[in-house]
Amino acid sequence: LSDVQVIVLTEYPGQAPQVVEDQVTYPLTTAMLAVPYAETVRGYSFFGLSFVYIIFEDGTDIYWARSRVLEYLSYVTDRLPPGVNPSLGPDATGVGWVYQYVLRSDRHNLAELRSIQDWFLRYELTSVDGVSEVASIGGFVKQYQVEVDPNKLLIYDIPLNRIKTAIQRSNNDVGGRVVEMAETEYMVRGLGYIESVEDLENVPLGVDGFGTPVLLHQVARVTTGPELRRGLAEWDGEGEIVGGIIVMRYGENAMEVIRNVEEKLESLKSGLPEGVEIITAYDRSSLIERAIDNLSDKLLVESLIVALVCIIFLIHFRSALVVILTLPISVLAAFLVMSWQGINANIMSLGGIAIAIGTLVDAAIVMIENTHKHMERDRGKKDHWRIVLDATKEVGPSLFYSLLIITLSFAPIFALQAQEGRLFKPLAFTKTYTMAAAALLAITFVPVVTGYLVRGRLLPERRN
Structure with a gap:
């Protein structure tokens, strides 16, 4: 959900924030204003540190943006104090913090644990696919x-x-x-x-x-x-600890990155000194799994309720089965398009399917009900498939266009830009795909399956 941004980090050791602002941050921010497609440039000055955030227009390729920032940095380097060299931050987003671990040992002090983190774990974890940066926190730098x-x-x-x-x-x-x-x-x-x-x-x-x-x-x-510290890391109120933060690369899948990191950490445990253990402090995959499991359960419950209502009101199990079959097929069609488009299964994308569940079966219910009416009236007078065809022709076009209108109801969401667009577009995509699949099934799959399943003794409407 974050904007496309590039961070320029500059160290100016021992200097006050005002000096950093005048000699480092101001020259950098004024130079970055000319970077193509840069919407906003923000500068922050701290004791011995300068941060410059360049926010780009939505849709800008992050690696193109980073190369442009590097190009403009080469122009401003001679305006900075001697020995001051700005560098780019990781190719990640503001929500790239996906995993955190800590090192604990009753045989090693904080300085030794920090050395293990900086000179062993950090380099090994940086090589994992999808990892942009491994930031060390806590302990003492020797x-x-x-x-x-x-x-x-x-x-x-x-x-x-x-x-x-x-x-x-x-x-x-x-x-x-x-x-x-x-x-x-x-x-x-x-x-x-x-x-x-x-x-x-x-x-x-x-x-x-x-x-x-x-x-x-x-x-x-x-x-x-x-080394002089500006902060520390504490573990459950027990005292100071050493840890590492895994920052995910822009555009990567958080679940895959976390899985790769956990596998790498497991393989590295054998190389740690005796008594050192790695403990997970934060794992975003648990949050993602809980959210998806919760929404998946709700989808299943919603589908079962829809199926139960259809069985109760139609009082014909095979007719209800036609309606029930449209649910998984429509959702499966949406998943296929999502996979082709690269949309992840998250809260918003699954939420679009949840919104559409109740509407998916509308056309099938109307089609089944109309077929029942035609069979009640014309059974024995016309061929079975002719009755199904007549029922389909009578309501099929209306059902198709009504679902098509519902399909296009979320079209205005695609006009949203920036964070709003990135937040709601997955929901709009899945809702649209699911409803489009239901519209096609209403005039193709439902009539054919109805002809095969809706047979035998049917209760007339006056007795239902």
């Missing part, structure tokens, strides 16, 4: 923290920017081509990636006045700790 002592910097006469440069240059592998020895080539590598706190503590910053190297641990305290 990082190396360097707490500089300004007094020691003053003693050694080392500026603060030299520490940043030294750490960046020391966290790097370098290549030295190859060395050939005994007809064998050996690659020469300089291994320089930081792998522990000790590696970071021994990063050289320079030399003092006596030529002695000055290392990082002499002017700063190096530790591991959590």
Whole structure:
């Protein structure tokens, strides 16, 4: 139901919302106003973050829209502060949050659970068909923290920017081509990636006045700790937890995506550390199944009531059977067209069938009743099939056009646009398809089946 939208996310660490607004959000929003078929551009500025939402006209292909936004981003990049690089959000909608899980363990802390989520589960789940993004929530993101002592910097006469440069240059592998020895080539590598706190503590910053190297641990305290958090995740009031949110790709089927995610999670459990368990926190498929099951039950009950009423008032089971058969055939015809058109079985599409149930049997009831009248009057005088034909010719055209008018009654709904159209069009489609099938059955299927089933002893109207 969401609009076609593209989100531009930009990080500007440490900056106040007003600075983010002036230097990032405003240049981006003004540039996005020129994107073709963009209806609305909204900008939001937060501490260190900028969000720009570009809402496109209904019916615009989302991937065409994303490519146009990327094209216009290339024009505005030079107007942004150095080091600020905007990126596109996931190719999803505002209702793409379809599944959420949490990690729980009595042997691992929140930082370890977050590392499992970020470096193992997230990448595996991103590869699942239909998944646009796997967002991590809760826990602590592990990082190396360097707490500089300004007094020691003053003693050694080392500026603060030299520490940043030294750490960046020391966290790097370098290549030295190859060395050939005994007809064998050996690659020469300089291994320089930081792998522990000790590696970071021994990063050289320079030399003092006596030529002695000055290392990082002499002017700063190096530790591991959590990254600054702006929120947390809690589980049933028991305390903090780590979790992941599955965001479905635009246009995918939620049930299939959730099924694929659950299968993937089941296969990944064997690779988790001992004591770590995955618990489902939110599963939209249960909501979808309950809604469809509820509506399906109501459809079944409604069909049974219609069939019971027909049997009671016609007092002829085979005549009632003709009426009852039109219900599943009409619904099946609607389902075939829905499948061909790609309309999912949801609350609105099934609701259109529910609305049409009572009307589907109108033509069949009138046709059966008229056939009864003709048989009461002309039985023994005319051939059986001639009686059925005369009864059909008498009311068939009227029944067909009356159902056709009901079929077209929902035509104005197809003129609805945007969210209203996306909400009600599935209902209008299924209602139209079901009634159109009933109109065709009234002049084709019903007369033929009536000729075969409506035979034998029939009660006259005065005795019914």
